Amino acid sequence: MIDVYIVGIGQTNAGEHWDRSLRDLGVDAMLAALQDAGVGQVETLYVGNMLAGELVAQAQLGALLADWSGLGCIEAIRAEAADASGAAALRMGYLAVASGASDLVLACGVEKTTDADSESVDQAWSSGMDGEYETSQGLSMPAVGGLLMRRYMHEHGVGREAFAPFAVNAHANGANNPYAMFQRPISIEAYAHSGMVADPVGMFDVAPLCDGAAAVVLCAADRARELAAKPVRVRASAVATDRVALHSRTDPLSLQAAHLSALKAYAQAGVGPHDIDLFELHDSFSVMAALSLEACGFAERGHGTDLGLDGEIGLQGRIPISTMGGLKARGHPLGATGIYQVVELAQQLRGEAGANQLDCRLGMAQSLAGSGATAITHILEA
């Protein structure tokens, strides 16, 4: 397979965009990425989006965004993998370049949640679970987080406070990210006293759904050297799935898809967890951050929370996570999130992360769908 490089990145602020529609946001991010890459046209567009059909009654997003952004009659298709749709679009773009099928690809993740009321958005978000036997029972996504968090607390003998560092770290980093939805640090006290969403998941345990769009331009090595001063190499791209319903898993606290996806990615890149300088993980819930760290080999089972308590997840720690705010503070614009993670990795690897800048060479991004039934992992190199 041909080596794939990121030569342009773009993102809108993540948050509430009352004055911008789904297509407006998509175009904003796409034009920003094209400008960053210094190109005016691409051959292929992949759009990652989860809920446009449910919330804004819009399908055929590939053609719509190609049309609305002035890209013309190019190949354009939407990729969907629930919360991991953005990463799915990146995966398709990666394959298009790596296979030689396309020389210049744009992958854009976009989501518009604020055109609908929050109860409807919650219901739509739960379509990433098993509709027949989970959602139909009144299970919401935050309740899935609650089931996992309660079981984790029971099996591993920890209290809610063990999860506070994930929220505190995310907000501390988000404070220095001008694109983040929340740019305000929070305290451990605030975490402890937060209201419950789905006990024991509190307000600071669940990432905020919002609007947003992010995009990357991909090409092969020759073109990358022409276009970019600091092309970012995609060292690995790997997808794995698991049984969709949490109740179908043999061990609900083991994120099997995340584990397999990470193993495949490590093998592709010829690296191990110890080589990873930063990890943009899927902190849709604080417990998912702990479980992701365990699934990807950064902590033993039941000890993901220790990494938070020991300060290892901070910018000075052994495995910095959510370095630009993560899903918790930057925001979780569902289908766009997977691209935001990769844009933020690219910022770090290009030295453009500002106050949160790490000295880094190899970064990993992992996007999870629903309660973890699809995991899409990318490893990027400076």
Added chain:
Amino acid sequence: MNVPRYWRTESARYRLLGETCRQCGKPIFPPRDVCPHCTEPQQEPRTFAGKGEVYSYSTVHQAPAGFTDYGPYTVALVKLDEGPLVTAQLTDVENEQVYVGMPVEMVTRKIKEEGANGMIVYGYKFRPLIQQV
């Protein structure tokens, strides 16, 4: 309204009708065409007894659309005595009194109403198992 969909899943929702795999003998709930354990595509129907214990639980304070009239309610993963985990609401119990390991039994209850003129959907919920002294 999803009448055909609810009609299809009635046996599972009202009676915990699941399957035993003909090849590996393992219990399957909810019923499905391909055994999740051994991928054999032939199963025998079997009804689960409805006894089990709470594996995990969460009290929903911010309910999604369709369930906003019923909150706060507690949803749980129930481990049936036969082995499978089931997602279901708990009933006939105060949210604060639920604990991991609590013995429960299945009952048929109203899950939700789809508006004033829509379907009333019934299904399984679980209540604390009253131990006979």
